[in-house]
Amino acid sequence: MSRLAVVGSPAPGPAPAVDPREVPPEQWNDWRWQLRHSITTGAEIAARLTLTDDEQRGLAAAGDLFRVGATPYYFSLVDRDNPSCPVRRQIIPTWHETRVAPGELDDPLGEDTHSPTPAIFHKYPDRCLLLVVDRCAIYCRHCNRRRLVGGDSPPTRDDLEAALEYIARTRRIRDVLISGGDPLLLSTAKLDWILGRLRAIPHVEIIRMGTRVPVVLPQRIDDELCAMLRKHHPFFINTHFNHAKEITPEARRGCEKLVDAGIPVGNQAVLLRGINSSVRSLRRLMRDLLKMRVKPYYLFQGDTVVGTDHLRTPVESAIELMAGLRGWMSGMAVPHLVLDAPGGGGKVPIGPTYIEELNDATVVVKNYRGQRIAYPQPAERDCRVPYDDVFFAGEPDDDDREGGQG
Numbered sequence: 001m002s003r004l005a006v007v008g009s010p011a012p013g014p015a016p017a018v019d020p021r022e023v024p025p026e027q028w029n030d031w032r033w034q035l036r037h038s039i040t041t042g043a044e045i046a047a048r049l050t051l052t053d054d055e056q057r058g059l060a061a062a063g064d065l066f067r068v069g070a071t072p073y074y075f076s077l078v079d080r081d082n083p084s085c086p087v088r089r090q091i092i093p094t095w096h097e098t099r100v101a102p103g104e105l106d107d108p109l110g111e112d113t114h115s116p117t118p119a120i121f122h123k124y125p126d127r128c129l130l131l132v133v134d135r136c137a138i139y140c141r142h143c144n145r146r147r148l149v150g151g152d153s154p155p156t157r158d159d160l161e162a163a164l165e166y167i168a169r170t171r172r173i174r175d176v177l178i179s180g181g182d183p184l185l186l187s188t189a190k191l192d193w194i195l196g197r198l199r200a201i202p203h204v205e206i207i208r209m210g211t212r213v214p215v216v217l218p219q220r221i222d223d224e225l226c227a228m229l230r231k232h233h234p235f236f237i238n239t240h241f242n243h244a245k246e247i248t249p250e251a252r253r254g255c256e257k258l259v260d261a262g263i264p265v266g267n268q269a270v271l272l273r274g275i276n277s278s279v280r281s282l283r284r285l286m287r288d289l290l291k292m293r294v295k296p297y298y299l300f301q302g303d304t305v306v307g308t309d310h311l312r313t314p315v316e317s318a319i320e321l322m323a324g325l326r327g328w329m330s331g332m333a334v335p336h337l338v339l340d341a342p343g344g345g346g347k348v349p350i351g352p353t354y355i356e357e358l359n360d361a362t363v364v365v366k367n368y369r370g371q372r373i374a375y376p377q378p379a380e381r382d383c384r385v386p387y388d389d390v391f392f393a394g395e396p397d398d399d400d401r402e403g404g405q406g
């Protein structure tokens with residue numbers, strides 16, 4: 001069975017560099033060079049900074065837990081003198097990863113039980129996930145799909161054909177999210193082929209891609225890629241910045257290139273305890289995203305994946321942090337705080353409660369400053385839309401069946 005080749009597998013040779021000044025710009029700016037020179041071992045990391053005891057123990061255990069890896073570009077953002085650096089904490093495991101806390105799961109989102117065919121997760125009624133690759137340009141310590149990524153079992157061509165066939169025969173799928181691993185590690189030609197096959201399915205209205213490449217390998221976003229992606233509109237990208245430190249000139253250039261190609265780019269951040277879990281840090285992240293035209297979309301409460309208890313915030317802290325965003329900054333910059341319910345329950349919005357009282361006559365709300373204000377209810381309560389019968393004449397109702405059923 002042929003497998004989808006990932007561009008730029010690590011090459012044998014001297015230890016990768018992490019300082020752009022040590023590398024000719026034509027190499028540093030070449031995304032294939034970045035991938036070939038990824039930093040993947042504890043020894044390579046230890047050669048570049050002084051590890052803490054926690055980090056040493058984490059790296060020693062990582063072989064049995066979850067792969068380690070980052071591009072030289074992303075590693076160059078590490079604060080070598082401070083183990084609390086938000087970039088460093090996403091790259092280097094600590095011994096805490098060896099612990100399995102009560103309730104932690106290998107597959108916290110119940111994806112494997114919603115997989116009608118390899119390479120497809122179909123949980124919600126009208127959208128599904130298509131896994132095209134199992135490699136990433138970084139192995140994030142909070143990854144909720146660590147059971148699948150970084151291994152040596154990428155989806156095969158047969159898996160992909162079966163997945164495309166499933167999407168083609170499941171007419172209620174309107175929206176396909178291409179994911180992995182990181183799809184932008186595939187060659188542009190391979191991605192073009194996959195997107196073209198999806199676009200040929202009449203009921204697929206929206207194609208989205210989840211990728212951390214704008215954060216960890218922005219050199220990948222070149223003219224050739226953008227020209228190819230824009231052929232497949234309506235096409236959306238959701239990326240994954242977690243801290244304003246990641247928003248470098250290179251990352252900004254990459255995101256702006258995508259947006260200039262007409263691709264709406266959203267951000268799905270994960271709330272990470274001690275990494276971005278302050279109002280100040282989140283406000284800066286959301287504002288800086290918006291400045292480069294990336295819309296803050298989700299802020300995820302940490303998933304209950306094994307070995308990540310130390311990275312999760314208490315839910316009440318997450319709610320308090322949200323209260324420090326909404327109203328205090330542009331609504332455009334405020335993401336939805338969601339908790340992905342363990343076991344496949346789906347995304348549940350959580351956040352501060354703004355309604356204090358509600359009856360047929362009045363609603364009392366509390367605004368972002370804590371002031372109580374009464375809102376009078378309307379006299380009429382019938383919300384049916386008479387024109388629906390005209391506008392939707394002859395159309396079947398939406399098919400709201402769950403995921404992969406028949």
Ligand code: SF4
Pocket residue numbers: 135136137138139140142143144145146149180181182212
């Ligand atoms: S890039 Fe995404 S899939 Fe890959 S390790 Fe990070 S969170 Fe997981």
